[in-house]
Amino acid sequence: MPKGGVEDAEGAIHWFVTALSHQPVLLSDVLASLAPVAGQTYLDCTAGLGGHAAAIAAILGPRGRVILMDLDASNLASAAARVRALPDAPLVETIHASFAEAPHRLAALGARADMVLADLGFASNQVDDAARGLSFMRDGPLDMRMNSTARLTAAELVATFSEPQLTSAIRQFGEDRHAPRIARAIIAARRLAPIERTTQLAEIIRAAVPRAPADTIDPATRTFQALRIVVNDEIGNLDALLDTLSDAARAARGPRPMFLSPSARVGIIAFHSLEDRPVKQAFLTLISAGLATPIGEQPQTATPDEAHTNPRARSAKLRAIALT
Numbered sequence: 001m002p003k004g005g006v007e008d009a010e011g012a013i014h015w016f017v018t019a020l021s022h023q024p025v026l027l028s029d030v031l032a033s034l035a036p037v038a039g040q041t042y043l044d045c046t047a048g049l050g051g052h053a054a055a056i057a058a059i060l061g062p063r064g065r066v067i068l069m070d071l072d073a074s075n076l077a078s079a080a081a082r083v084r085a086l087p088d089a090p091l092v093e094t095i096h097a098s099f100a101e102a103p104h105r106l107a108a109l110g111a112r113a114d115m116v117l118a119d120l121g122f123a124s125n126q127v128d129d130a131a132r133g134l135s136f137m138r139d140g141p142l143d144m145r146m147n148s149t150a151r152l153t154a155a156e157l158v159a160t161f162s163e164p165q166l167t168s169a170i171r172q173f174g175e176d177r178h179a180p181r182i183a184r185a186i187i188a189a190r191r192l193a194p195i196e197r198t199t200q201l202a203e204i205i206r207a208a209v210p211r212a213p214a215d216t217i218d219p220a221t222r223t224f225q226a227l228r229i230v231v232n233d234e235i236g237n238l239d240a241l242l243d244t245l246s247d248a249a250r251a252a253r254g255p256r257p258m259f260l261s262p263s264a265r266v267g268i269i270a271f272h273s274l275e276d277r278p279v280k281q282a283f284l285t286l287i288s289a290g291l292a293t294p295i296g297e298q299p300q301t302a303t304p305d306e307a308h309t310n311p312r313a314r315s316a317k318l319r320a321i322a323l324t
């Protein structure tokens with residue numbers, strides 16, 4: 001039971017069910033790569049439901065420090081509750097912001113991380129919640145925001161983007177060759193009625209895209225991926241994180257170190273090539289500049305057992321480096 005996290009029995013049951021059913025991906029690879037030691041400081045850029053954070057916090061112990069970041073205030077609170085509920089919990093601090101803000105937020109706390117993890121994308125509880133509007137299989141409002149205080153929802157995007165803007169977003173972030181056709185269909189449909197529901201948009205896409213009998217992927221999949229990436233500026237945030245990690249790696253041994261300790265270990269878990277490509281490139285640049293060494297295989301992926309029991313792990317790729 002989290003200390004101070006839930007207020008009634010229903011809340012407690014929900015917390016337990018969510019916490020117990022949530023399996024953090026590549027957990028043993030993350031632990032082996034970040035190699036936490038009692039008393040160290042851990043920055044979790046994507047706290048989620050606190051699965052990775054709790055496992056690492058258990059090793060850090062009461063002299064350790066865990067800094068949790070998340071754009072989703074409710075996940076951040078769940079993760080903090082889960083870590084604080086551990087026996088001999090470390091100090092837990094929370095930051096409700098994008099991980100792109102890590103450097104100045106950690107500077108404000110006077111902290112330098114020995115380990116950093118970013119487990120990108122959405123958490124299972126966000127995807128499963130129809131009210132978040134992420135799934136074309138469940139009817140819900142076309143929202144898609146990780147941060148419910150952010151301005152742009154997917155419904156606003158679909159209502160306001162021009163045809164070229166929609167085409168380019170669906171092509172770039174959904175990698176869908178039918179992007180022009182889908183954009184045209186969205187523009188035609190929104191002239192008749194506002195597009196406000198997930199299933200409504202999915203039907204518009206399905207009707208616009210020719211489907212071969214052998215197609216196993218729903219035609220809406222790629223457009224939904226594109227919209228959530230744009231709504232949450234997922235690639236912009238990742239690029240900003242990679243830039244700050246590179247700057248911090250360069251500064252780590254200098255007179256003005258930033259938010260990483262000199263031999264910090266950094267892991268990033270990506271779920272598709274739009275995320276993995278920039279991570280791979282940024283890490284290779286640091287390695288070839290002699291500022292970091294690779295940890296383990298590049299990338300580390302799920303064992304057949306984990307892929308079987310945790311479907312989310314099937315596409316997960318962990319890349320990890322240690323600053324030198």
Ligand SMILES: C[S@@+](CC[C@H](N)C(=O)[O-])C[C@H]1O[C@@H](n2cnc3c(N)ncnc32)[C@H](O)[C@@H]1O
Nearest residue numbers: 024046048049050051052070071098099119123
């Ligand atoms: C895959 S989940 C993390 C799961 C977590 N590792 C665990 O074990 O429970 C990703 C989380 O990162 C958050 N997130 C995604 N992008 C973010 C960003 N740019 N800044 C902060 N949090 C972000 C999401 O809201 C979500 O809660």
